Amino acid sequence: MKYIQAEYSGQLNGSVYIPGAKNSSLALLVAACLADDIVTLGGIPCIDDVSIIAGISRDIGMELKQEGGQVIIDPRKIHSAVIDPGKASSYRASYYFAGALLAKFGRVTIGFPGGDDFVSRPIDQHIKVFQALGAQVQIFDDYYVVEAAELKGAEIYFDTVTSGATINAMLAAVRAKGRTQLHNAAVDPEVVDTAVFLNQLGARIYGAGTEHIRIEGVSYLNGGTHVAIPDRLIAGAFLMAAGLNGGQVTVKDVIPEHLSACLAKMGEVGIHVECGESHITAYGTGSLKATRIRTGMYPGFATDLQQPMTALLLQAKGKSIVTDRVFPKRFAHVAQLRRLGAEIELRKESAFIRGGVPLQGSWVHATDVRAGTCLLLAGLAAEGSTIITGVEHIERGYEDVIGSFKSIGAKLSMREMDAQELPGLIHLRG
Numbered sequence: 366m367k368y369i370q371a372e373y374s375g376q377l378n379g380s381v382y383i384p385g386a387k388n389s390s391l392a393l394l395v396a397a398c399l400a401d402d403i404v405t406l407g408g409i410p411c412i413d414d415v416s417i418i419a420g421i422s423r424d425i426g427m428e429l430k431q432e433g434g435q436v437i438i439d440p441r442k443i444h445s446a447v448i449d450p451g452k453a454s455s456y457r458a459s460y461y462f463a464g465a466l467l468a469k470f471g472r473v474t475i476g477f478p479g480g481d482d483f484v485s486r487p488i489d490q491h492i493k494v495f496q497a498l499g500a501q502v503q504i505f506d507d508y509y510v511v512e513a514a515e516l517k518g519a520e521i522y523f524d525t526v527t528s529g530a531t532i533n534a535m536l537a538a539v540r541a542k543g544r545t546q547l548h549n550a551a552v553d554p555e556v557v558d559t560a561v562f563l564n565q566l567g568a569r570i571y572g573a574g575t576e577h578i579r580i581e582g583v584s585y586l587n588g589g590t591h592v593a594i595p596d597r598l599i600a601g602a603f604l605m606a607a608g609l610n611g612g613q614v615t616v617k618d619v620i621p622e623h624l625s626a627c628l629a630k631m632g633e634v635g636i637h638v639e640c641g642e643s644h645i646t647a648y649g650t651g652s653l654k655a656t657r658i659r660t661g662m663y664p665g666f667a668t669d670l671q672q673p674m675t676a677l678l679l680q681a682k683g684k685s686i687v688t689d690r691v692f693p694k695r696f697a698h699v700a701q702l703r704r705l706g707a708e709i710e711l712r713k714e715s716a717f718i719r720g721g722v723p724l725q726g727s728w729v730h731a732t733d734v735r736a737g738t739c740l741l742l743a744g745l746a747a748e749g750s751t752i753i754t755g756v757e758h759i760e761r762g763y764e765d766v767i768g769s770f771k772s773i774g775a776k777l778s779m780r781e782m783d784a785q786e787l788p789g790l791i792h793l794r795g
C-alpha cells in the first residue's frame with residue numbers, strides 16, 4: 366500500500382507551474398468524441414482520471430496518444446458506445462460520455478458515475494437534459510442506457526446550478542436538431558472552456574459563462590486544437606500553503622480571476638496576495654485570523670477549496686466556521702483532522718473549528734481528492750510525522766503531488782508500506 370509521509374516543514378517558499386484543470390480536461394477529452402476529425406488538446410494533466418478516459422477510449426475505438434505535452438485524439442474510428450461499468454464508476458465525469466456519445470450515435474450504455482463520495486451526488490439534472498432533448502433513459506442495476514432516434518433542441522431549466530449537467534447539456538445538444546436554451550446554467554470557467562473548445566470545432570454555443578446558454582445544433586464538427594485552462598483548485602491549495610507557517614508561494618500559468626473568491630477569503634484571514642497577469646503570489650505573515658467560509662457555485666467560494674482552507678484555519682487562533690452548501694456532507698476530512706489533535710466539530714452542513722491548537726502527526730486516511738490536500742497541508746503543519754493513506758484519491762486529481770509540494774520546501778515522500786514497517790505504524794492508527 367502506498368502512503369505519503371509528511372513532516373513538519375516550517376515556512377514554505379517557492380514557485381510552481383500550475384497544470385491544466387482536471388475538471389476541464391475530463392470534459393474536453395470526451396467532447397473530442399463529437400468531432401469528425403483529429404483534435405489536439407494541450408494542458409491535459411497526467412492524472413489517474415485521465416488514464417481511465419484513455420482506457421475507455423481504447424475500448425470504444427477512439428485513438429488517443431500523448432505527444433510532447435499534447436494529447437492527439439482521433440475520434441473517427443469510434444465503433445462502440447458501450448462503456449464498461451467498472452471504468453465508468455471509477456471516476457466522476459464519466460457522465461460526459463453519455464451526453465457526447467448520445468449526440469453522435471443516438472445510443473449509449475454506461476455505468477453510473479463514481480468519483481468522490483459526498484454521500485449524495487444525484488444525476489437527475491443530467492437525465493432531465495437527455496429526456497428534454499427527446500431521449501429515453503433506462504436505469505439498470507449497475508448501468509443505464511440512453512437512446513434517441515433523433516435529438517431535438519429544447520428549452521431546459523436546471524432546478525439547481527450544476528456544472529456537470531450544464532457541460533453535459535452542451536455536449537448532448539451541440540449536434541441536436543434546432544435550438545436548445547439552457548436556463549439557470551452554471552457559469553464555471555470549466556463550462557466556458559468546454560464551450561470555447563466546441564465552438565472552435567464549429568459548434569454554435571452562445572452565452573457560456575452566463576446563466577443562459579443558447580445552442581444552435583450543427584451536423585458536423587471539424588477537428589481543432591485547444592489548451593485546457595489552468596487548474597484553479599490546485600493553484601488555490603498552493604497559495605494557502607504560503608499561509609501555513611508564514612512563507613511566500615507563487616503560482617504561475619494561472620488565470621487570477623478564476624480564484625477571486627479564494628483570494629478574497631485568503632486576504633480576510635491575513636494572507637497578503639499580489640496578482641500579475643498570469644501569476645499570483647501569496648505572502649503568509651505568520652499570523653492568521655479566524656473567519657467564516659460558505660461555499661457556493663462559481664463565482665462563490667469553491668467547495669473543492671473548503672477542505673484545504675480548513676487545514677489553514679486550524680492555524681488561525683479563534684473560532685472559524687466552514688459551511689458547505691454545495692455538498693453538505695463533504696466533511697469526511699474532519700474525523701481525520703481530529704486524529705492530528707484538531708478541535709473541530711460538525712453540525713449539519715458546517716464544521717466549527719477552534720484554531721491555534723497544536724497538531725501532532727498521526728496516521729490519517731484521505732477519502733477523496735481534496736480531503737487529501739487538506740491532510741497534506743495539515744501534515745506539513747503538524748509536529749512530527751503524518752502518514753497519509755488513500756493516495757489513490759489524491760492521484761485522481763494531482764499530477765506529481767510530491768514533486769510539486771517538495772519544490773516549495775515541503776518535507777514529503779511517497780512510500781510503500783511493507784510488512785516489517787506495519788507494526789511500528791499501527792499504533793498511530795489507534
Ligand SMILES: CC(=O)N[C@H]1[C@@H](OP(=O)(O)OP(=O)(O)OC[C@H]2O[C@@H](n3ccc(=O)[nH]c3=O)[C@H](O)[C@@H]2O)O[C@H](CO)[C@@H](O)[C@@H]1O
Nearest residue numbers: 388457458486487488489490491525526527528529530691
Ligand atoms: C468532475 C468535476 O467537474 N467535478 C466537479 C463538479 O462535480 P459535479 O459535476 O458532480 O457537481 P455539480 O456542479 O453537478 O454539483 C453542484 C450541485 O448540484 C447538485 N446536483 C448536480 C447534478 C444533478 O443532476 N443534480 C443535483 O442535484 C449536486 O448535488 C451539487 O449540490 O462540480 C463540483 C461543484 O463545483 C466540484 O466539486 C467537482 O470537483
Ligand SMILES: C=C(OP(=O)(O)O)C(=O)O
Nearest residue numbers: 457480481669734735762
Ligand atoms: C470533487 C472532485 O472531483 P470529482 O467530481 O471528480 O469527484 C474534486 O475534484 O474536488
